[in-house]
Amino acid sequence: MxxxxxxxxxxxxxxxxxxxxxxxxxxxxxxxxxxxxxxxxxxxxxxxxxxxxxxxxxxxxxxxxxxxxxxxAWPEPWLKGQVVSISQQDPEFSRFLWQISEGPQQGYLVRVRWQQAPALLGQGQDWWFKLRCKAVRAPANPGSVHVEANAYVLGIIGNCVVKDALVLDVEWDHRQQLYQRLQQKIGNLPSFSLITAFTLGERPFSDELWLGLQATALGHLISISGFHIGLLFGWVYGLMLGVATLHINLLWCRKAAAFIALTAAWYYSLLAGFAIPTLRALLALALAVYLLQQHRRLSYSQSWLLVCGLLLLLNPLWVMSISFWLTLYAVALIFLFVWRYPLQDRSLSGVIIHGLKFQAVMTLLMSAPTLLFFHGVAPLALLSNLIFVPWCSFLVIPYLLIALLLELVLPAEMLWHWQLADLLLAPLQHWLLAGASMQYWWLLPAQTAFSALCIALLLLAVFFLPAAVPKHRIALLSLPFILLLWPKTPQWQLHLIDVGQGTAVLLQKGDRGLLYDVGPVYGSFNATEAYVLPYLHYQGIRQLDYLVLSHADTDHTGAFAEVLKAYPKLQLIADFDTGFSQRPCLSLPERYLDAELWAFRSLTQSGEGNNSSCVLAITTAGWQSLLTGDIGHSVEAELLMSRPDLKTDLLVLGHHGSKSSSQLDFLSRVKPLLALNSAAAHNAYGHPSAEVLGRLALLQIPLLNTAEQGAIRIEKTEQQLHIWPYRQQPLPFWLQKP
Incomplete structure (x- = not known):
């Protein structure tokens, strides 16, 4: 105690x-x-x-x-270290994690980008690098990884670019060699990405597969985690106990079973690159083996507290990891289920029914954290887990590990063991693609941590209270939560998506929307796929009616073709040649649902530059928003001449806050209640400029900037504006400031 x-x-x-x-x-x-x-x-x-x-x-x-x-503080230091991840290859860059091996930063990681990296680059190699580094910071949008918190969890202290390099040891480690061998040998198999996900923890998934994982709630199954490590431990442990019964000379297998199973779990973790979830599982299993050898039995609650406490003592920063708490929550549910519903019927049918009941309870109870972190649930979750958790646990994962062992002993040209693996994974592959195509994902009202906790406690009460407790009382308790989750009348929302140095604005009502610009594209990286499309899916946009490209600059057009692919029925609005079916800016309708639209484009600008931007004024629920693209002071004056009575409540600053836009006369005439700006943190252009900040301060106009606030969501009702800057919401509080 x-x-x-x-x-x-x-x-x-x-x-x-x-x-x-x-x-x-x-x-x-x-x-x-x-x-x-x-x-x-x-x-x-x-x-x-x-x-x-x-x-x-x-x-x-x-x-x-x-x-x-x-x-x-160092301008371009030379540092020695080792590549500790399989590099992700883009047309222009290679990206990987690199661990510093000498100096005061020894043991810390940096995230490295290397232009025109050599083909021999691989995990396990030692290099001297001349690096140019900057702070770890990335656009912050709901539903995406909290990059700064993740950097603390992983021990990453900078994002760096290689300026010069000298190789010290070209040998790849075991994991890189296996990955390279599999890529060359079976890279053309349809299920190659699933094979590498289950065996090596690498997930080169297409967008369709990622959407399928969300729609079917099978993401936990694909990522190597404590579930997979524990599963392998259990399989090997049971196998060794079975071998011990075959002959008296094999009784040593019983004594060595736990250690052999732990060694197998360690090797699986090695193949997964010792990802943090696998390390946590290894530590928990090592503790369990120790207690087993000491013949000490703990209650379920003591076991949970011991594992959780020891893990946090080893690394208190794991407290910032969502996956850490999801894992502990799942373990607690397993302990509760085993305590409340012990297996009594040990016949084959009894075991199957008990397993189905367990999977159903786990799926339903895991819906509470899913609702909290992802603002939605997958209706296919129960069916998906009932089918594919047993399928993968008893067939796919054991066979893939056997196939991996066969790969080490069979001749290099042998393929039959991987072709069989492809057949075993085909049902899962088809299910994920079917889920993606049908978009099985229900967006529900966003929940606070308190409401999600209440929902979880209610579900726990339903399943784990003693049978003597009247169920009708629990049913009465559920009424407030039914009202909480009941779909509400959709309100108009304006989203300034954080895309770094670029622009992307979403006008949303319910599951429909209008998108103004799609963020930047820089070389092989584009914010459209990285931030905009995930944001649209996260917000539950099923029907995108219009895509307005303000002008031709790449920090606004991004990879707009990907949006057309995701929403093929939308109408493209642009005044420059896009190569797709399109309509001009001034053809936008005056009404969109119950919103009023007014579009403006300079008549004096004939090119495709900043001043040719399509300006859009939107009136919803009595509030007006003005999106100005990249127009400068001359077009601002022309805009005021065209509409002298122009006023706005929300103003997205022109040209990301450049001093050539948002002139004092323009700001004083339109009189915004709030200015919004989309710019990257520490950008090279100095946006928003000191001049613009001075003008806003002079007129006492507050400013919200994505560089400091992350994505900004504004809900409009007839009475007031509700403003949610994303960086002011997530924990930990001490990481909210830039």
């Missing part, structure tokens, strides 16, 4: 760190250490654990920030 209090304190301290507004100075570590000694003296184990967690968290965060600051 005392140990439980300590680990509850550890968990509480790690959770408390998420709500701290700032990172305290390192001197606070002395105070925390003194508190630890005091609490230990008085045997206050809860507070001892809490202070231990906060001390370790403070030390790791301060070290991470210090080493990142030092790295960024």
């Amino acid at each position: 005392n140990v439980n209090r300590f680990f509850i304190g550890v968990i509480s301290g790690c959770l408390l760190s998420l709500f701290l507004p700032i990172v305290p100075e390192l001197l606070w570590l002395i105070f925390l250490l003194a508190l630890i000694l005091t609490c230990m003296y008085y045997r206050l184990l809860f507070f001892t654990g809490l202070c231990c967690a906060l001390s370790l968290w403070l030390w790791q965060v301060q070290q991470h920030q210090t080493q990142s600051t030092q790295l960024l």
